[in-house]
Amino acid sequence: MGRRTNMALAVLLVTAVISGLASQAIGVDWPLDTAVIHGAVALAILLLSPWKTPIVQRGLKKKRPGRVFSLALLTVVLITLASGLLHAHGEISRIGPLTVMQIHVGGAVLALGLAIDHFRRHPVTPRHFDVDRRAFLRTSALSAAAAGIWLAWEGTLQALEAPGTERRFTGMHESGSHDPEALPTTSWLDDSVPTIDAGEWTAVVAGRNLTLADLEAMPQDTFPAILDCTGGWYSEQEWTGVRFDRLIDPVGNRSFVAWSATGYARRFPIADLESTWLVTRLGGEPLSPGHGFPARIVAPARRGFWWVKWVTRIEPSPVPWWLQSPFPLS
Numbered sequence: 169m170g171r172r173t174n175m176a177l178a179v180l181l182v183t184a185v186i187s188g189l190a191s192q193a194i195g196v197d198w199p200l201d202t203a204v205i206h207g208a209v210a211l212a213i214l215l216l217s218p219w220k221t222p223i224v225q226r227g228l229k230k231k232r233p234g235r236v237f238s239l240a241l242l243t244v245v246l247i248t249l250a251s252g253l254l255h256a257h258g259e260i261s262r263i264g265p266l267t268v269m270q271i272h273v274g275g276a277v278l279a280l281g282l283a284i285d286h287f288r289r290h291p292v293t294p295r296h297f298d299v300d301r302r303a304f305l306r307t308s309a310l311s312a313a314a315a316g317i318w319l320a321w322e323g324t325l326q327a328l329e330a331p332g333t334e335r336r337f338t339g340m341h342e343s344g345s346h347d348p349e350a351l352p353t354t355s356w357l358d359d360s361v362p363t364i365d366a367g368e369w370t371a372v373v374a375g376r377n378l379t380l381a382d383l384e385a386m387p388q389d390t391f392p393a394i395l396d397c398t399g400g401w402y403s404e405q406e407w408t409g410v411r412f413d414r415l416i417d418p419v420g421n422r423s424f425v426a427w428s429a430t431g432y433a434r435r436f437p438i439a440d441l442e443s444t445w446l447v448t449r450l451g452g453e454p455l456s457p458g459h460g461f462p463a464r465i466v467a468p469a470r471r472g473f474w475w476v477k478w479v480t481r482i483e484p485s486p487v488p489w490w491l492q493s494p495f496p497l498s
């Protein structure tokens with residue numbers, strides 16, 4: 169029984185990480201709801217605690233040298249579970265300088281590292297009878313129980329009238345929509361707001377040097393779009409800018425890369441030329457430094473980390489867009 173519990177926990181942990189990453193990567197409302205799968209899989213870890221507790225107690229009595237790492241893994245998984253539930257509830261969005269979602273993702277990354285070390289020190293070898301009829305029934309029972317505990321959790325949020333009942337399909341909470349002053353300002357990892365002189369600034373777009381005046385003289389679109397940040401919130405605002413199909417010729421290219429003054433960059437599929445803008449205004453006013461002045465990307469069907477701020481260069485390229493890390497590394 170212990171071996172099967174450990175195997176099930178390993179599978180659940182890996183599935184929780186994969187579905188969590190998918191929830192944070194996907195910006196369109198697909199039929200496959202990765203945030204729901206994530207919640208159910210993560211809560212199933214709790215369901216296995218009555219079987220895991222005696223294994224932990226036996227292990228601790230043996231006083232093995234790696235014990236401290238196993239205890240660290242347990243602690244970090246509990247912090248990750250608790251911060252996931254706290255985020256979903258929605259009443260508390262920050263603890264100190266970090267959003268609850270940042271704590272959650274940080275905890276999960278740490279848990280993954282500790283789990284790899286844990287399974288290396290305590291290998292679980294699958295056996296042929298792990299894939300028999302009884303295993304199928306056990307897996308079905310665990311899946312049904314996971315769906316049940318997820319429904320019970322969502323029901324509890326409804327009964328408590330928690331702010332989390334209103335969260336988007338990505339799991340994020342609404343913040344400051346239609347009020348540019350209230351739009352939160354965040355940057356990816358170590359990026360910080362650069363000082364840019366509007367008079368000196370130019371963006372090199374497909375080899376052409378464009379000033380702010382050049383950009384604002386081009387045909388503009390004003391439209392609402394949702395900025396859905398992986399930090400835990402989303403916000404609908406009105407943006408004004410130039411759609412990329414007026415700036416870049418798709419012929420002979422498979423992607424285009426947007427560079428920020430900070431060195432941050434994202435590579436977009438060439439098909440995104442028709443659904444991505446280089447914007448200079450938010451709510452009719454020039455962008456503030458924190459929101460990307462003088463120009464930033466608005467990519468409505470993509471998560472916030474694609475909305476490159478402080479753009480200085482846009483380059484069409486023959487390289488496919490997926491030749492990059494799914495999440496920026498710095």
Ligand code: HEM
Pocket residue numbers: 181184185186187188189190191192203204206207208210211213245248249250251252253255256272273275276277279280321335338339340
């Ligand atoms: C050790 C692995 C993980 C565990 C145990 C875990 C646990 C949880 C739990 C219990 C929730 C609340 C579920 C709900 O309310 O439906 C949650 C939500 C969430 N987690 Fe994780 N998580 C893990 C890894 C990750 C990773 C790696 C990411 C992304 C990089 C992530 C992103 C999210 C997101 C976006 C939500 C919000 C979903 C929603 O509110 O519907 N998680 N997590």
